[in-house]
Amino acid sequence: MVGSISVLGSTGSVGVQTLDVAERLGIPVKAMSGNRNIKLLEQLARRFNPEFVCVYDEDAAKQLKISLADTDIKVGSGMAALTDCACCYAACVVTAVSGSVGLIPTLAAIDEGHRIALANKETLVCGGEIVMQRAREKGAQIVPVDSEHSAIFQCLEAQGSERALRHILLTGSGGPFRGKLLEETRNVTPAMAVAHPKWNMGAKISVDSATMMNKGLEFIEAMHLFSVTPDEIKVIIHPESIIHSMVEYTDGCVLAQLGIPDMALPIQYALTYPERMDSPYSAPDFTALGKLSFFEPELEKTPCLALAMDCARRGGTASAVMSAANEEAVALFLKEKLCFGAISDIVADCVYELALSGTPTLEALRNADDVARRFVKENFRKY
Numbered sequence: 577m578v579g580s581i582s583v584l585g586s587t588g589s590v591g592v593q594t595l596d597v598a599e600r601l602g603i604p605v606k607a608m609s610g611n612r613n614i615k616l617l618e619q620l621a622r623r624f625n626p627e628f629v630c631v632y633d634e635d636a637a638k639q640l641k642i643s644l645a646d647t648d649i650k651v652g653s654g655m656a657a658l659t660d661c662a663c664c665y666a667a668c669v670v671t672a673v674s675g676s677v678g679l680i681p682t683l684a685a686i687d688e689g690h691r692i693a694l695a696n697k698e699t700l701v702c703g704g705e706i707v708m709q710r711a712r713e714k715g716a717q718i719v720p721v722d723s724e725h726s727a728i729f730q731c732l733e734a735q736g737s738e739r740a741l742r743h744i745l746l747t748g749s750g751g752p753f754r755g756k757l758l759e760e761t762r763n764v765t766p767a768m769a770v771a772h773p774k775w776n777m778g779a780k781i782s783v784d785s786a787t788m789m790n791k792g793l794e795f796i797e798a799m800h801l802f803s804v805t806p807d808e809i810k811v812i813i814h815p816e817s818i819i820h821s822m823v824e825y826t827d828g829c830v831l832a833q834l835g836i837p838d839m840a841l842p843i844q845y846a847l848t849y850p851e852r853m854d855s856p857y858s859a860p861d862f863t864a865l866g867k868l869s870f871f872e873p874e875l876e877k878t879p880c881l882a883l884a885m886d887c888a889r890r891g892g893t894a895s896a897v898m899s900a901a902n903e904e905a906v907a908l909f910l911k912e913k914l915c916f917g918a919i920s921d922i923v924a925d926c927v928y929e930l931a932l933s934g935t936p937t938l939e940a941l942r943n944a945d946d947v948a949r950r951f952v953k954e955n956f957r958k959y
């Protein structure tokens with residue numbers, strides 16, 4: 577088990593659940609960051625008493641500094657503080673921020689050889705080659721928190737060092753609009769899109785689940801994390817979300833990881849790995865479930881998933897452009913400035929207009945992120 581942690585994105589859904597797990601396991605929280613929810617961040621800082629708290633926004637940090645003036649907790653702001661938060665306080669950082677903002681602090685923590693409990697999938701989607709290469713060089717462990725990747729990680733662990741993998745079988749619930757035609761969901765509201773049938777998550781990832789972009793991001797994440805090609809990953813729709821993913825080996829045997837759909841389980845495993853610790857959670861009640869079902873993904877009804885799979889094959893900056901454009905498009909949708917069906921339209925147009933091939937540098941990725949965001953902000957009214 578890790579000795580202490582820092583948590584990037586501590587006020588988000590995974591962040592708060594991580595802190596609950598850490599408290600239950602008695603793991604000290606040395607540093608934490610938040611985004612805009614300063615009130616919650618203050619409460620969490622008082623509850624966990626870290627050495628350092630940071631907020632990206634400078635004004636919000638000033639406000640927090642005043643609120644925490646009666647404590648010894650240091651307060652910082654900006655990317656430098658977020659990077660310090662990841663590097664300087666604990667040997668394990670949980671990256672639970674949403675979006676590509678996680679990339680730089682994650683790389684910095686890797687340089688320190690820290691364990692990365694990775695909940696921020698955009699980090700690998702944008703900079704997968706660079707992150708994994710750096711982690712190999714520095715000997716930093718990347719332990720996934722995303723439930724599917726935790727499942728695959730556990731199935732691969734069970735096999736030991738000998739690699740005889742044929743396919744990764746990446747499962748997904750299909751989201752709240754499974755089976756619906758594109759025309760039927762074009763104008764759904766943010767409230768409808770964030771109401772996920774199986775998982776309780778933050779707004780951005782809930783919308784990504786509804787468009788199936790989340791499964792697309794996970795496809796790319798899996799490709800980098802487990803060094804496989806797009807052809808070695810199969811997506812399987814499994815609405816009950818009891819199997820969290822599987823690994824098919826060359827002899828035709830398949831290992832699956834099962835559990836109730838609660839993020840506390842993969843979070844706990846990322847913190848206790850390679851050990852397992854007690855938890856208050858029960859295994860699924862199989863006889864009550866009766867059966868588990870599986871379907872082929874319907875790519876013609878899920879253009880975001882199809883696009884992400886195409887970006888995975890294209891390489892270059894395609895995934896970084898897609899992810900940044902998607903972040904902006906989802907933010908506009910949540911503000912009711914873009915309709916649900918237009919998310920995939922504008923993200924696809926952005927990718928096919930802006931993505932570059934070749935092996936991207938960090939600079940090229942940063943640039944791709946900027947131009948993609950600008951494209952969406954300048955063009956969304958046309959959709």
Ligand code: MG
Pocket residue numbers: 722723724794
């Ligand atoms: Mg997931």
